[in-house]
Amino acid sequence: MIDCKHAARLMSRAMDDRLPLWDRVRLRLHLAICDACTNARRQMQLLRRAVQRLV
């Protein structure tokens, strides 16, 4: 089982490149039980949409 610190790094990386299968599985398992990380992931996605609106 990975912790939130590890999950946060994987979430960010998953926004840029395809994660290796094992990391995808571990991340999905973690997100299924962690509201904080699920929120963090939504925040990073909102951040992406916000940056696209700049200028």
Added chain:
Amino acid sequence: MPSDYRAEIEAQRPYLLRYASLQLRNREAAEDAVQETLLAAVVAEKSFAGRSQLRTWLTGILKHKIIDSIRRSSREQPLEADLSPDELDALFDASGHWREPPQDWPEQALEQKEFLQTLEKCLAALPARTSQVFLMREHLGFATAEICKELGITATHCWVLLYRARMALRECLQLNWFGTR
């Protein structure tokens, strides 16, 4: 050459300068990139021929000029190769849990001009290179492989910088926007 074409191009200068300043930070470099773009647009008038919106077309040219500028400056001043475990680790406790669990941010923020202004301030507070890599990825829309190539850094370094940027920006927005509402 019809002078109204030149006038239309010139009218886009403030927008282009804002766009370039976001990416380059350095006012002089941003002005140079815009100037080169406007010159290229004058020369290439025929290839424009109203196929797309003038602003979209000019922004496309500007992106290339911005990348040229980033490439030049990264040659002069290579990226700091600092990959040490950083201050962001302080966001987590010893067992790897969030010290301050992230909240559910309301989507309506995206519609608010002041929110986007706060985001720009948060971007300006990032270390220059971190913000540059982040904006190449999220604003110019480059793949990480292209960013690595342009800046001469490894994929791992790229992921670390992007992670740092995202975490610092969400901290900054929590503190200066969502936490105050």
